[in-house]
Amino acid sequence: MDDRDARILKAIATLGTGSPEDISEYTGIPKSTVHYRIKNLKEDGILINDLLDVDAQKLGLEITLVTQVVAEYNEAYHVEVGEKLAAIEGVNQVYFTMGENDFVVISNLTDRDMVSRLVTDFEKIDEVVRTSSQFVIETIKDEPNLLNDFELETVTEFTPKVE
Amino acid sequence: MDDRDARILKAIATLGTGSPEDISEYTGIPKSTVHYRIKNLKEDGILINDLLDVDAQKLGLEITLVTQVVAEYNEAYHVEVGEKLAAIEGVNQVYFTMGENDFVVISNLTDRDMVSRLVTDFEKIDEVVRTSSQFVIETIKDEPNLLNDFELETVTEFTPKVE
């Protein structure tokens, strides 16, 4: 796992494709080399499946943090605040929730230093009033496997009976 | 969006591949038809990129819920409780967190009925003591874009100078 691998992984995330051709063009690395690297990344378990999902733990991002961020309510700027949160290094998901003008933020981090930096960054945002974080001990499910129990709604149509 | 599309989407999620060949084999739908369907799903914005990420909202899963679940502490069974949570219809992510023996659960749901069913299901689990849910008004970031700000640690090596 070196700089070249990182560039390839970034290309995959940025381009939204796993095509060696496209990645090659984007990174300037020859496609046969891209292919060779991706093969290794799969063998190492960093890239998980054909859809090239990334294993955060294998990348050394072992700390997952769930943070509740309370911010001053400001109708116009709540998205902007959300975007500031989203831009912070390590942040993966940002939800703006009902009720208490809260954000729920989920982050993947490498070490304790990154954790404290993260919280500091949260509190640097002017509108942020309070943060409260919980470490994740174990991730039991972390796939947006939206279709696990997805069933099409059965729409029963009634034909009006005209007698 | 009909039953066939649903089967194809499930196949993608299950197999972890977008290959028309593999999906065809798994579903029994001819590969040219699989290709035709996937093309339409992309045009409709349900499948987002070449990595075939799914847009939950386009699927009608417009309600995202963040739930904190407090459960009785039981060293042996906390994973089992987590797995029960993960198995509930609509649940996408389950984190077991530090401190209060909490789970944080994130779900994608279609309607209010599904919400109340979900909460009922949570409380049917014996060990569950209390749940508290927050509706997500807006999802500002929801991609495990782990590499956004990922930089390789620069390990500076010092060669001991022998004089």
Add this chain to the structure above:
DNA sequence: ATTGAAACTTGATCGTT
């Protein structure tokens, strides 16, 4: 909208450096 078969693109392999 579906599908079998043809056409073609490109991902994967191989041999050399």
Add this chain to the structure above:
DNA sequence: AACGATCAAGTTTCAAT
């Protein structure tokens, strides 16, 4: 490990239904 040339494989297209 890197990479250009080559080939096999699988995707995409197309025409008929």
